[in-house]
Amino acid sequence: MTASTMVGEGAAPTAAPAASTARRRRLPFSAWHLLLTPLSIGFALPLVWLVLSSVMTNAEINRFPPALWPKGIDLGGYRYVLGNAMFPRWFANSCIVSTVAVGANLVLGSLGGYAFARMRFRGSRTLLVLMLATMVVPFQLTMIPTFLVMKWLGLIDTLGALIVPSLVTPFAVFLFRQFFLGLPRELEEAAWIDGCSRLRVLFSIVAPLARPALATVAVLTFLATWNDLSWPLIAINHDTQYTLQLGLTTFQGQHHTQWAAVMAGNVITVLPVLLAFLFAQKTFIQSLTSSGLKG
Numbered sequence: 001m002t003a004s005t006m007v008g009e010g011a012a013p014t015a016a017p018a019a020s021t022a023r024r025r026r027l028p029f030s031a032w033h034l035l036l037t038p039l040s041i042g043f044a045l046p047l048v049w050l051v052l053s054s055v056m057t058n059a060e061i062n063r064f065p066p067a068l069w070p071k072g073i074d075l076g077g078y079r080y081v082l083g084n085a086m087f088p089r090w091f092a093n094s095c096i097v098s099t100v101a102v103g104a105n106l107v108l109g110s111l112g113g114y115a116f117a118r119m120r121f122r123g124s125r126t127l128l129v130l131m132l133a134t135m136v137v138p139f140q141l142t143m144i145p146t147f148l149v150m151k152w153l154g155l156i157d158t159l160g161a162l163i164v165p166s167l168v169t170p171f172a173v174f175l176f177r178q179f180f181l182g183l184p185r186e187l188e189e190a191a192w193i194d195g196c197s198r199l200r201v202l203f204s205i206v207a208p209l210a211r212p213a214l215a216t217v218a219v220l221t222f223l224a225t226w227n228d229l230s231w232p233l234i235a236i237n238h239d240t241q242y243t244l245q246l247g248l249t250t251f252q253g254q255h256h257t258q259w260a261a262v263m264a265g266n267v268i269t270v271l272p273v274l275l276a277f278l279f280a281q282k283t284f285i286q287s288l289t290s291s292g293l294k295g
Contacts, residue, residue, distance in 0.1 A: 047270070050263055050266055050267060050270070051267055052068075052069065052070060053259070053260070053263040054077055054078070054260065054263040054264040054266070054267045055070050055073045055074055055075065055077075056070045056074060056260060056263075057070075057074050057076070057260060058258065058259055058260050061259040061260060061263070062259065074260070076260060076261075077258070077260030077261040077262075077263060077264035077265075078264045078268075080258060080260070080261040080264070081261050081264050081265045081268070086239060086240070086242070086247060087244075087247065087248075087265060087268075089240060089242075089247075090242050090243060090244045090246070090247030090248070091244050091268070093159060093241065093242065093243050093244070094225075094226055094243045094244040094245070096159060096163075097159055097162045097163055097166070097225055097243060098221075098222050098225045098226045100163050100167075101163060101166040101167065101221055101222075101224075101225040102217075102218050102221045102222050102225075104163075104166070104167040104168060105166075105167070105168055105169060105172045105217055105218075105221045106172075106214055106217060106218060108167060108168040108172075109168055109169070109172030109173050109175075109176050109217055110176050110202065110207060110210070110214075111202070112168065112172075112173035112176070112177075113172070113173050113174070113175070113176025113177040113178075113179070113180055114176065114177075114180055114198075114202050114206065116128050116173065116177045117176075117177045117180035117181050118180065118185075118188070118198075128177075131170045131173065131174075132170060132174060134170050135170050135171060135174075139230065139231075143230075143231075143234065146165055146231075147234060147235065150164065150165075150235060155235075156235055156237075157235070157236055157237045157238055157241060158241060159241060161235040161236070162225075162228075162231065162232055162235060162236070162243065165231070166221070166224070166225050169221065169224075171220070172217045172220075172221065175213055175216060175217055176210070176213055176217070179210050179212070179213035180206060180210065183206060183209055183210075187205055187206075187209075188201050188205065188206065191204075191205055215280040216280070218276075218280065219276055219277060219280045222273075222276050223273060223276070223277075226244070226245075226272065226273060227245060227273070228243070228245065229245045229246060229249065232245065232246040233246055233249075244269050245269070248262075248265050248266070248269060
């Protein structure tokens with residue numbers, strides 16, 4: 001076997017990977033984007049249609065076939081919603097309920113998650129399993145008992161009936177526990193040696209490191225309370241205590257011909273949800289990738 005033959009045989013295996021690498025480098029992005037981009041456009045089309053319809057006139061919306069693009073920007077629907085209805089009051093009620101629920105879940109959820117992650121006491125595993133088991137119980141089974149408890153507390157037809165059941169959720173406790181399990185104990189042990197209490201360790205050392213988990217719990221709690229319709233529909237009777245979702249449903253039923261106003265109200269309802277997710281998008285994804293199912 002000659003030297004040239006040996007060189008040729010040795011160069012053949014390296015030529016194929018180089019060619020495949022060159023083919024892969026032709027695309028400046030991942031091949032998955034070819035599938036995900038059309039899907040994302042399809043999911044975004046209803047939102048685009050909602051925004052465009054909110055600046056149309058009622059005649060354009062009711063026209064058949066429907067107009068795909070407004071002839072001009074008409075803000076009559078927004079003026080009708082903000083000026084002729086109780087929409088600002090409903091928006092404020094939703095903000096109050098969602099803000100209190102988010103704050104309570106961050107504080108109480110972190111306390112419960114830290115206790116399950118770092119403290120060992122008799123029955124802790126059993127208590128954790130029972131708490132997680134409540135996550136699979138449908139709302140229809142707990143609806144009547146929750147209503148009776150709120151009635152016994154005298155909170156029916158008040159914002160308190162919407163806030164108290166959402167003060168802490170099993171999912172928030174579980175997510176904090178999973179995140180805390182991934183943090184090194186050495187940082188906490190050094191603080192204990194310096195004389196720090198468990199609460200000070202949690203809020204001064206552990207909580208700043210748990211920003212992804214905090215952002216995730218905040219976003220998910222905000223989405224759940226902001227978009228909740230079934231429980232406010234049961235617990236609230238007077239229109240001054242309506243949340244935005246409940247009020248918008250009633251508004252749509254009373255003013256079904258004012259489609260421009262209905263679309264404008266939906267845009268205002270969706271906007272805080274989009275802003276909350278965009279604001280915490282990076283930390284949200286980081287938390288989902290880092291909070292594995294640890295024992």
